[in-house]
Amino acid sequence: MFTQPTLYLGAMNGQHKITISGVVFYVEDCCQKQLLNHLAAMNNFRKDMPLDERVAEVLLDELKAVGKDVISGVEVEHLIQRTKHLRQPD
Numbered sequence: 001m002f003t004q005p006t007l008y009l010g011a012m013n014g015q016h017k018i019t020i021s022g023v024v025f026y027v028e029d030c031c032q033k034q035l036l037n038h039l040a041a042m043n044n045f046r047k048d049m050p051l052d053e054r055v056a057e058v059l060l061d062e063l064k065a066v067g068k069d070v071i072s073g074v075e076v077e078h079l080i081q082r083t084k085h086l087r088q089p090d
Contacts, residue, residue, distance in 0.1 A: 025071055034080075054086075059075065
């Protein structure tokens with residue numbers, strides 16, 4: 001009656017759905033932990049100002065520039081390079 005879904009193991013990276021400042025992003029498995037660690041580090045040092053809006057803006061710009069819908073390691077690396085100064089205390 002019902003067909004079993006076909007699994008494509010190794011053909012695609014898995015994706016996770018995360019929400020940053022009310023914006024839903026899809027992130028590949030391989031870079032999800034790196035992105036979440038970077039966000040946590042930024043928020044630990046900058047408790048006086050919310051940085052989630054800036055991060056969401058940078059990620060949206062990055063995805064729009066390359067015409068993609070899913071955040072990969074390249075986009076996470078670009079985000080870190082553009083916001084690494086926000087991870088350090090004043």
